[in-house]
Amino acid sequence: MTQVLALLLALLIGVIAGLRAMTAPAVVAWGAMLGWIDVADKWSEWVGHPITVTVLSILLVGELITDQLPKTPSRKVPPQFIARLITGGFAGAVIGSAFFHTFSATGAGIVGAVLGTLAGAELRSRLGAANNGNDRPGAFLEDGIAVGGGFLVAFLVSFI
Template sequence: MIFLLAALLIGIVAGLRAMTAPAIVSWAAQLGVLPLQGTPLAFLGWRFTPWIVSLLAVGELITDQLPTTPSRKVLVQFGTRILVGGFCGVAVGLGGGQPWMGALAGAIGAVLGTLGGAAARARLAAAFGRDRPAALLEDIVAIGGGIAIMALLP
């Protein structure tokens, strides 16, 4: 049950920041927190995978600050977050022996994170009077939340 909750929550992280979720999952696999050895997703725990995915996540954190970055709710952005949430959910679900339920939980979490994150960021940006502090706060929540989620795993 804890793995399905973790899959839902890592999906929410994917909805906030699409590349942060796989970076967190990859580090968890590499550090042995998420047991993916012997599964089709074992590559997430390979030596260089967490570093590569983390570089992509940092790139996303930077491009998110640009005024030309499209809304996370446009079709391509939204769809990507759902796919990434489902993928990360599969990885977490594999740890608990329920990859398909993990995929579903991760995809649902991504929808919740995308819509909820956009609404929360809009409210925070209005309260701050500008978007950047809201975006940085969202970054902190995504990264810190992702790490906390993986720490929940047995």
Template sequence: MVFILATLIGVVAGLRAMMAPAAISWAAHLGWLRLGDTPLALLGYSWTPWILTLLALGELVTDQLPSTPSRTVPVQFGGRVVMGALSGAAIGSPSGSPTGGAMAGAVGAVIGTLGGQAARANLASAFGKDQPAAFLEDAVAILAALAIVMVLP
């Protein structure tokens, strides 16, 4: 179950890079994810979820800008994989599997990045413009992140 959740949070990172660590940080801060004795305890500190939430909100805004680069350019793609791996490692840490969680999160981020791009392109084509597809992708990322942290073991 841990690796499935780590993969799924990676998919969220592939859709919106900062949404995954923000959700994980809130889960850790609220005590839903026990990171207190791990190297990732920083995610549960009192100020971390607020900072990551601001970054996630900023990403939701900048994603709507026409000047925002594609999620598949190296920096964007790499950032999503790193955030997916970090978030997956956090999910795996309480059970002693941070490396496996990180690998699952990274794989999920690749799936989310490529799958999200394809789905958004198809939706944008169906809608005749990108903005409704982007808003739908935002909603999927937010709801998926919430669902994942609410079922953490």
């Protein structure tokens, strides 16, 4: 049962990576630092270090800002899509490492990233169309879902 729940949370953190690539690694770093994700004496222990948390948090804030710019490329172009797969897999692996299921959780994170990327693009497109082409409200909504949902997933790891 523990493995199934860990894989489900790894999948969900992958979905978060599909919405915002840097959110997933940043929130698992915070989760590790706060003790929600047990990384002690594991390969992923470095993720909870304050320097790692700081760097990933800065990258997250930078992404939230640049996402609002009109020249930001689609998340579905290869570099953007690949970045989401990598960060989703990484964040899933960190969650999985707490339960010694790194490899399967990496896969779950990658699958979640695909789902989050495609669903997020579709949601933002529909919200933009409903707002006469203005996708900024959808972007802010997606930011909130990604950050809030990411922290929720990291927090839920502590209950497994």
